[in-house]
Amino acid sequence: MTGIPVGRIVRFALLSLGALTILAPYIFMISTAGKTQSDIFTAALSLIPQHFYFAENFAKALDKVPMATLLWNGVVVCGLIFFFQVAVAIPCAYAMAKLKFRAARMMMVLVMLGLLVPIHATALPLYVAFDRVSLLNSYTALVAPFTISVFAIFMFLQFFRAMPDDLIHAARLDGMSELGIVARVIVPNAWPAVTAFAIFSVVAHWNDLYWPLIVISKQAYATPPLGLMYFRAAEAGDDYGALMAATLIITLPLVAAFLLAQKRFVEGITMTGLKG
Amino acid sequence: MSSVTTAGSISAAALHRRSEDRTAWLLALPAIVLLFLFVLLPVIAVIFLGFTDFELGYGKFRIVGFENYAHLFSDRTFRKSLWNTTLYTAMVAPVSIALGLGVALLIEGELRARAFFRTVYFLPVASLIVAMATVWQYIFHPTIGPLNALLSLAGIPGPNWLGASNTVLYSLSIIGVWQSVGFNMVLFLAGLTAIPRELYAAAEVDGAKSALDRFFLVTWPMLGPTTLFVVTISITNAVKVFETVKMLTDGGPNKASEVLLFTIYQEGFVYMRVGYASAMTVVFLAILVVLMFLQYRVLDRRVHYT
Numbered sequence: 196m197t198g199i200p201v202g203r204i205v206r207f208a209l210l211s212l213g214a215l216t217i218l219a220p221y222i223f224m225i226s227t228a229g230k231t232q233s234d235i236f237t238a239a240l241s242l243i244p245q246h247f248y249f250a251e252n253f254a255k256a257l258d259k260v261p262m263a264t265l266l267w268n269g270v271v272v273c274g275l276i277f278f279f280q281v282a283v284a285i286p287c288a289y290a291m292a293k294l295k296f297r298a299a300r301m302m303m304v305l306v307m308l309g310l311l312v313p314i315h316a317t318a319l320p321l322y323v324a325f326d327r328v329s330l331l332n333s334y335t336a337l338v339a340p341f342t343i344s345v346f347a348i349f350m351f352l353q354f355f356r357a358m359p360d361d362l363i364h365a366a367r368l369d370g371m372s373e374l375g376i377v378a379r380v381i382v383p384n385a386w387p388a389v390t391a392f393a394i395f396s397v398v399a400h401w402n403d404l405y406w407p408l409i410v411i412s413k414q415a416y417a418t419p420p421l422g423l424m425y426f427r428a429a430e431a432g433d434d435y436g437a438l439m440a441a442t443l444i445i446t447l448p449l450v451a452a453f454l455l456a457q458k459r460f461v462e463g464i465t466m467t468g469l470k471g
Numbered sequence: 472m473s474s475v476t477t478a479g480s481i482s483a484a485a486l487h488r489r490s491e492d493r494t495a496w497l498l499a500l501p502a503i504v505l506l507f508l509f510v511l512l513p514v515i516a517v518i519f520l521g522f523t524d525f526e527l528g529y530g531k532f533r534i535v536g537f538e539n540y541a542h543l544f545s546d547r548t549f550r551k552s553l554w555n556t557t558l559y560t561a562m563v564a565p566v567s568i569a570l571g572l573g574v575a576l577l578i579e580g581e582l583r584a585r586a587f588f589r590t591v592y593f594l595p596v597a598s599l600i601v602a603m604a605t606v607w608q609y610i611f612h613p614t615i616g617p618l619n620a621l622l623s624l625a626g627i628p629g630p631n632w633l634g635a636s637n638t639v640l641y642s643l644s645i646i647g648v649w650q651s652v653g654f655n656m657v658l659f660l661a662g663l664t665a666i667p668r669e670l671y672a673a674a675e676v677d678g679a680k681s682a683l684d685r686f687f688l689v690t691w692p693m694l695g696p697t698t699l700f701v702v703t704i705s706i707t708n709a710v711k712v713f714e715t716v717k718m719l720t721d722g723g724p725n726k727a728s729e730v731l732l733f734t735i736y737q738e739g740f741v742y743m744r745v746g747y748a749s750a751m752t753v754v755f756l757a758i759l760v761v762l763m764f765l766q767y768r769v770l771d772r773r774v775h776y777t
Binding site: 206207209210213214216217218219220221223224227235236240282283284286287289290291294295296297298299302305308309311312313315316317318319320321322323326339340342343345348373374377398401402404405408409419420423424427435438439442445446449450452453454457460461 | 488491492494495496498499501502503505506508509510511512513514516517520527570574577578580581584588589590591592593594595596597598599600601602603605606607609610612615617620621624649652653657711713714717718732735736739740745748749752755756759760763
């Protein structure tokens with residue numbers, strides 16, 4: 196005679212209730228993207244559209260928003276940022292962790308100070324500088340300020356310190372140069388840290404609105420968040436069907452990536468901890 | 472003979488050390504240059520600009536000393552903005568931390584649906600916040616939004632969530648909590664898995680019979696470092712709220728949702744008053760410094776269990 200596991204039922208009920216709250220916006224997004232204007236105005240709570248209007252809403256969204264350009268810009272900007280961050284941070288972290296580097300202490304102070312300073316604090320002078328050299332509305336303006344990530348240095352430093360010195364000694368005995376060691380010994384062994392950082396970096400910059408909003412005023416260089424903002428501003432009134440369709444398309448890439456590689460995502464966010 | 476070899480090997484070692492130091496400098500050089508260019512120099516510049524009346528579009532500017540700061544204290548928009556940021560942080564940080572911990576504890580005990588729930592709660596972290604903000608705008612819509620439709624079913628007249636000055640900050644806070652619970656949950660889950668199982672067994676032997684006893688005896692103290700980290704990061708992220716405000720309210724209605732970063736953005740990049748906006752940025756930086764300092768103080772004092 197086993198009693199009803201009340202605790203487990205309560206726990207499951209609580210978790211389900213919370214999960215439903217979290218999912219609600221997604222459910223409404225999908226449902227509304229398939230509704231006609233009149234459906235939207237009369238039946239907010241019916242989740243299944245009365246007339247399936249998905250095709251029309253998506254066509255309208257794709258017609259008004261240069262979706263391919265936005266996604267391409269997002270990929271280019273995030274890709275370049277990530278590439279430079281890693282290419283700059285790994286050699287620096289290696290020098291601080293594994294070489295007799297007299298400036299290592301000073302570098303550590305710089306890194307800790309840098310961790311404190313978000314883009315919001317440096318945006319004003321950077322904007323003035325980019326304006327002076329006529330680089331507003333360019334990939335350079337979108338990418339350059341983020342090529343240095345003190346957080347990447349900090350994270351790789353922790354990771355490299357835990358790496359055995361023998362690996363490096365063996366490579367040196369084989370006559371490898373220090374740069375060769377970084378490229379062929381350190382980077383392959385740092386792969387877990389690199390993927391974790393990749394997820395952190397891409398999520399942060401794919402979502403960023405602040406800096407693109409400041410340096411970009413042309414549709415051609417708009418990143419996904421900025422493009423969606425333009426679309427919403429242009430679509431005055433309450434055409435929520437098309438707006439939800441656009442929202443759906445623009446949210447999908449990162450959510451799909453997350454669902455496919457969620458273990459890595461969660462690991463990445465836990466390992467990096469920081470966000471934004 | 473032997474002394475010669477020792478001297479030789481010493482200088483060889485010194486030589487080697489010097490060449491290693493030079494290699495280290497070369498490897499770190501790109502990072503150092505970029506750090507100066509994009510972090511240190513701009514911070515120094517923003518502090519300097521805060522003492523000037525620099526405006527974009529005008530060639531000349533003059534040093535005005537503390538005039539900008541004096542003006543800040545009497546600027547009603549700025550004071551409102553600071554107050555709103557404080558209120559928003561005071562709502563979003565504690566609620567999202569408590570819920571994040573609660574969900575983590577519940578999921579930790581869950582056996583079958585564990586992975587599913589973790590995915591669901593984490594979903595907002597991987598979603599474009601700007602996009603999800605527009606979905607929330609629809610949900611909060613006073614006449615056609617599903618939330619008020621639901622409330623009217625229960626006979627409650629729904630408020631104009633984002634459109635009324637007495638509810639707008641609450642509405643933004645709901646979005647803020649929705650967005651960050653999953654993030655906090657994942658951090659707490661990592662902290663929970665690091666607690667050794669034996670401690671719970673030991674606590675039980677010591678007479679901690681109920682789950683609540685075990686929580687206060689083992690889980691809560693062992694989670695100390697994680698909690699401190701989550702608290703700091705939640706507060707910093709809440710202080711940096713911008714996207715939802717820019718997308719949904721533009722600081723309105725009637726400045727009821729003016730927050731710090733939005734005011735800085737507005738002053739600096741819309742009205743182009745760079746000098747004045749720089750002074751605001753310095754206040755923003757000072758807040759971050761104080762938060763960091765507090766974190767270290769607490770860290771030094773009490774959370775050493777491991």
